[in-house]
Amino acid sequence: MTSPAPTPRPGDQLASTVCGTRVVVVRAPADRQPALTCGGAPMTAAADAPPAPPESGVPVTLLGKRYVDADGTLELLCTSPGTGELACDGVPMTLKAAKPLPASD
Structure with missing residues (x-):
């Protein structure tokens, strides 16, 4: 049996035990x-x-997408997609929105 991951740090690679989802902590x-x-x-x-x-x-969970928690303090990058939903402290994580590019007038 596997043990839960310790405190996540940037660069850590984490995997789901119920689906193919894998992420990197950003x-x-x-x-x-x-x-x-x-x-x-x-x-x-x-x-x-x-x-x-x-x-x-x-x-x-979609390949190459970033997911953030409700506070915006935890960010994960999906490196392998899966059918499980990511959650932080029981609250589903959301897809991070892309930053708009500045206008090139």
Whole structure:
């Protein structure tokens, strides 16, 4: 059995234990230890994760997209899509919106 990931730090690679989702931590809060889950199960260090189970259905986490928590203090980059939903402390994470480019008048 795998143990939950320790406090996430930028650069950490995490994997889901219930689907094929894998992420890299881009930004993490220094003052708290958020509980990261995917599909309702705790995420683990990618090196310790079991092989991803076969999936059917539409991916919920999308390859190359960034996800942020409600405070905007935790940011994850999806490196492998999956059918599980990412959550931080029980609250679903949202897709980070792209910054608009300045006008080139």
